[in-house]
Amino acid sequence: MAKKVLVSGGAGYIGSHVTVELIGAGYDVVVADNMSNCDMTCFEGVKKITGREDIPFYQIDCCDYEAVDKLFAEHKIDAVIHFAAFKAVGESVAKPIMYYRNNLVSFLNILEASKNHGGCNVLFSSSATVYGEAENLPVTEQTPRLPATSPYGNTKQMCEDILRDVVLATAGGADGQGVVKGIALRYFNPIGAHPSALIGELPRGVPNNLVPFITQTAIGKRECLSIFGNDYPTEDGTCLRDYIDIVDLAKAHVAAVSRMLDGKMKQDYEIFNVGTGRPVSVYELVTAFEKVNGLKLNYKFAPRRPGDVVAIWADTKLANEELGWKAERTVGETLASAWAWERHLAGK
Numbered sequence: 001m002a003k004k005v006l007v008s009g010g011a012g013y014i015g016s017h018v019t020v021e022l023i024g025a026g027y028d029v030v031v032a033d034n035m036s037n038c039d040m041t042c043f044e045g046v047k048k049i050t051g052r053e054d055i056p057f058y059q060i061d062c063c064d065y066e067a068v069d070k071l072f073a074e075h076k077i078d079a080v081i082h083f084a085a086f087k088a089v090g091e092s093v094a095k096p097i098m099y100y101r102n103n104l105v106s107f108l109n110i111l112e113a114s115k116n117h118g119g120c121n122v123l124f125s126s127s128a129t130v131y132g133e134a135e136n137l138p139v140t141e142q143t144p145r146l147p148a149t150s151p152y153g154n155t156k157q158m159c160e161d162i163l164r165d166v167v168l169a170t171a172g173g174a175d176g177q178g179v180v181k182g183i184a185l186r187y188f189n190p191i192g193a194h195p196s197a198l199i200g201e202l203p204r205g206v207p208n209n210l211v212p213f214i215t216q217t218a219i220g221k222r223e224c225l226s227i228f229g230n231d232y233p234t235e236d237g238t239c240l241r242d243y244i245d246i247v248d249l250a251k252a253h254v255a256a257v258s259r260m261l262d263g264k265m266k267q268d269y270e271i272f273n274v275g276t277g278r279p280v281s282v283y284e285l286v287t288a289f290e291k292v293n294g295l296k297l298n299y300k301f302a303p304r305r306p307g308d309v310v311a312i313w314a315d316t317k318l319a320n321e322e323l324g325w326k327a328e329r330t331v332g333e334t335l336a337s338a339w340a341w342e343r344h345l346a347g348k
């Protein structure tokens with residue numbers, strides 16, 4: 001029988017791509033989402049891409065323990081991939097209580113249900129933000145985490161620690177608890193869309209992230225892209241990031257889930273960087289977008305954005321070797337997919 005994976009936050013940007021790849025790899029998937037930051041567009045797209053109308057969907061808030069518990073009672077969940085969280089850095093600074101409550105309580109509930117229903121494999125979606133402004137680049141999983149600069153970033157660090165502690169506490173079935181095993185994936189900068197252009201990123205309001213702002217500017221929804229800072233100590237003066245294609249990222253989740261379910265973990269709690277290992281500057285990304293899509297983007301250089309680190313990119317050796325996974329799509333292909341998705345949304 002196929003193993004069953006719960007994807008919390010599965011109607012969102014990353015969750016929908018992961019659901020597609022899990023189904024493609026032969027897993028049964030249950031999706032839970034409270035729809036607080038998305039509509040049904042991506043979930044409908046997932047059904048079209050996979051040809052599966054019957055994916056169980058629970059519109060529940062993971063902060064509601066009873067609802068989570070009921071889902072676990074109705075399905076024998078073998079693994080959970082937890083995406084259900086708020087993700088806007090600036091908003092988290094303005095509304096820390098809301099961020100801590102939502103991001104921590106929902107994860108605690110997932111862990112509690114995992115433990116109470118006989119144990120489970122839990123994959124947590126962490127972030128490269130845990131590294132902050134790292135001294136040595138690229139960052140490995142051993143690079144020390146730096147104090148978070150926002151409540152959002154802090155919830156990522158705290159959830160990693162909570163997962164580690166729960167794994168430790170349940171190891172070997174101590175106290176008759178179900179065993180929880182865990183993997184934290186630290187994402188670098190996920191961008192792009194599914195090649196079908198049926199699912200992609202759907203930011204509400206003005207996008208904070210670079211690529212949705214680029215595509216919305218190209219389509220005419222925004223007047224001009226501001227490149228935040230061109231006086232950084234980098235070759236062209238703009239920040240360096242590791243942009244990881246969303247389908248490649250989704251495949252890393254399948255590799256990590258399979259590692260857990262196939263009993264291949266070397267430790268009960270593991271961490272992997274998920275990036276390309278290649279730094280790309282903001283300016284390079286903008287010009288690559290213009291080139292691959294054959295258009296001119298309206299952009300200007302603007303002051304630095306507070307809180308941005310100068311440069312970060314991943315050492316991907318561990319993920320490459322242990323997960324047998326590697327980023328494959330080129331930045332150009334990814335930027336073409338982002339543009340195809342924006343045009344699909346605009347009906348063009």
Ligand code: UDP
Nearest residue numbers: 208209210211213226227228239282305308
């Ligand atoms: N950026 C930019 N203009 C924008 C949005 C982002 O120049 O409208 C820059 C930002 O300063 C950073 C990079 O693009 O150097 C990636 O930012 P994003 O918000 O996408 O991800 P982050 O790395 O902050 O998580």
